[in-house]
Amino acid sequence: MSRNKKLLRRLPKNIVLMVISLFCVFPLFWVVVAATNKSVDVLRGTLIPGTNLAENWKTLVSTYNIWPALTNSVKYSVVTTFVSLVVSSIAGYGFEVYHDRGKDSVFKVLMLTMMVPFTATMIPLYQMYAGMHLLDTTVGFILPEVSAVFLIMLFRQNSRAFPKEIIEAARIDGESELGIFFKMYVPTMKPTYAAGMTITFMNAWNNFMWAKLIMSNDATQTFPMLISNMTAGHYTDYGELMLAVLISTLPTVIVFFALQKSFVQGMTGAVKG
């Protein structure tokens, strides 16, 4: 009886939540449905899964060289995520743990750079990279992302919860500074790494503008670039397009769901006990 009552009391709240989640899930649902339908049926606005998935796949792989683009995107994103996590976490740790008079001013300047939009630095950055012959290279893609101010801030914030006593104890025991970072800090900060990983991976995967500027080659282009080419023609095959979009969302979905639990912890600053 009381259980039923509880359920009943929760009902309105649940209904509201269900409606909201329907709104959130609908675009994804629509992409999935569209990917299984013919282009004409997509334009008709059908919401019933079709039988054209295999056909769309065939057109996609026959018109576009999707594997190099997919490999590139995976490669760029994984490398960017990895390198930028290492660099930014060391920086964030350094800002919190070590003391220096200029530290806070430097950090303020760093934070200010977050206010500068990418479009403002785009052209000089491009000139620099062209000068260093980094156009059309992996290094050229990841370098602007390596020092991510947001990540540094995230790591610095979350480092506050990292007990300083441990560091001192370790120092007394004769552990090196690098040893402390890798052996004590990194394992404790797993949720923060997970959160940082999710954000960086998604940003790198969806990074379109920079890739579009520096990649001018079929062998180096990314998957989002390939997708953007698909709507350029006189005739757009929406089934094929949606299948490509679906494929492109998969990695971020996988990464997000795999790290979902830690992501929330990391964003709220939890530290693994």
Add this chain to the structure above:
Amino acid sequence: MKKRMTTLILSGILSLAMLAGCGNAQDGGSTSGQGSAGSSPQEAAGSADSQETAGTGASEGSETLTVWCWDPAYNINALKIAESIYQKDHPDFRLEIIETNGEEINTKMATATTSGVFDVLPDILLFDDSGFQSSVTSYPEVFADLTDYGFNYEEFSPGKVGFSTVDGRHYGIPFDSGTAIACYRKDILEQAGYTIADFTDITWNEWMEKAKVVLEKTGCPLLNGLSSYNQMTIMMQSAGGSFFDKDGNPNLVDNEILREVVEVYTEMVKEGVYTEETGWDTYIGGMNTGRIAGAMNGCWIMASLQAAEEQSGLWEITNLPKLDGIASATNYASQGGSSWAVTSQCSNPQLAVDFFKATFGGSMELYEQILETGAISTWIPAADSPKYEEPVAFFNNQPVFSLITTYSASVPECYVGVYFRNARSDVANAITNIIYSGGDIDSELQAAQDTLIFEMENK
């Protein structure tokens, strides 16, 4: 566990160092396959290669040209066929086609110009006709002047050549036709008691009367479009109209043709015989689903119509209605279509022009082969090909290609202008205000002209 993490991070730092090494190695051109985490050998080789080819064009006696263009089913397909045709006499010739959409080409061109790094540009670029002149004017450093390379422009329709001509100099090689056609659903017209003949060689006033009948009897609007953009351009061009006077000054206020176009367009929307769509998908969807009984656009629209296979035999094409009371009015116009450009970075422009001469400017075989993708020639001799006379089942066995080529010959030449796109969007805004906010034509066109002058002065 801790140990594993440490190893992971240390190995990461190591591979980062290797990556950096790779980047340098690419400079010297010696790429080894060692790039573990970062670059695969294929990618490294690819990038080094691209820097060479894109950077130096067709240098050192090499017969490779790089091309940026879009649409594998259409433009790229045509290029590949042209490549194989040219290779018959020039076995060493090769095209490196990099799929790059029009917007991306614009971004890269602007980046190259503002940053002064031009060596990233390819040898050949494709441009949409409506943006060709403005690109040449805005990015003069990008384009090679092709006037003196001996390309025979006489064999192309003058309207088409005009798109890529600036101050009497040729900067482009004409490619596909954008000749405008009117397509109607035969079955829907029949329900209203009409045939395609009733819509051939008519004026817009006559069209309006008939369209109202069709709407009343069948519930289908005759046309739709992405607001007024393409529709108004087609109508303007059919009378040889322009948003500018001969000196390139904005001419929106005392423009007899534009005024007539705005009046007709406004009436079409208000009467419900023309539906304004919010996106390309609903625009095409309208025709594919039978919600709209017709289409009026460049002939490339046929590819989208034919996606609805079950409508085969139900469509027919004819020429456009012409504007009433305008002396220069015709039933013909052009919308879309594109032209090739050779860049200033091409170190062997003669090779590029020779390639075009032998293919897009002289190969019947090429134009016959690309016809099935709907790419219709602007090279006049191609129209004599028997292929152009063949009936097309989808269009109720009309010989659509030869029909379109005859239309092409009558398209009036008109001045596009460098600020065409600005003008078009300003006028489109004015039209929107007239239709939905009850603005009057005079003040709205005046406002559009003021905006356009402001845009031109601040560019």
